[in-house]
Amino acid sequence: MSSPFEMSDDTPVYVISVAAQLSGLHPQTLRAYDREGLVSPGRSAGRGRRYSLRDILVLREVQRLSQETGANLNGIKRMLALEAELEQSRQRIAQLRAEAEQLRAELESTRAVAARLAGLLRRRAGGAQLVPVREPRVSGPAPASPEPPPAASRARGELPAAGQAFPAE
Numbered sequence: 001m002s003s004p005f006e007m008s009d010d011t012p013v014y015v016i017s018v019a020a021q022l023s024g025l026h027p028q029t030l031r032a033y034d035r036e037g038l039v040s041p042g043r044s045a046g047r048g049r050r051y052s053l054r055d056i057l058v059l060r061e062v063q064r065l066s067q068e069t070g071a072n073l074n075g076i077k078r079m080l081a082l083e084a085e086l087e088q089s090r091q092r093i094a095q096l097r098a099e100a101e102q103l104r105a106e107l108e109s110t111r112a113v114a115a116r117l118a119g120l121l122r123r124r125a126g127g128a129q130l131v132p133v134r135e136p137r138v139s140g141p142a143p144a145s146p147e148p149p150p151a152a153s154r155a156r157g158e159l160p161a162a163g164q165a166f167p168a169e
Helices: 016-023 027-036 053-069 073-125 151-155
Strands: none
Touching: 016 027, 016 053, 027 053, 027 073, 053 073
């Protein structure tokens, strides 16, 4: 929210009598649902309950589940928890799919760059073989840092050998 006058669906604004009217339930029922933990309204400075639009929707859902399934409050509480968990899982799946798609795009981009570099290397080196960028790790002392390529090879635009850094321009 960018200003104090904007409200979200989670902003606690409705007193219990208005929330009861909007949800079609008795205020005493709303108090019982609060005690059971089905709905947790916000509190005013004087500790009065303040319900948000989301709270009203949950109250309506509790009423619907109670009428349609005949489940007790503990059963309804469990159903609501499972629905919330399912929604979180769906959001996580969507997030992971987006990340996987981004990684696929990055991989394709990397493959395209590697293919272009391989083509450049073959043209410049007359069909020379590609060499790994990194040497395999071997236990033991760290290898000595490689020498930079001679100035003549830099002048011809040749690529450094495996394990060597690109020279600074």
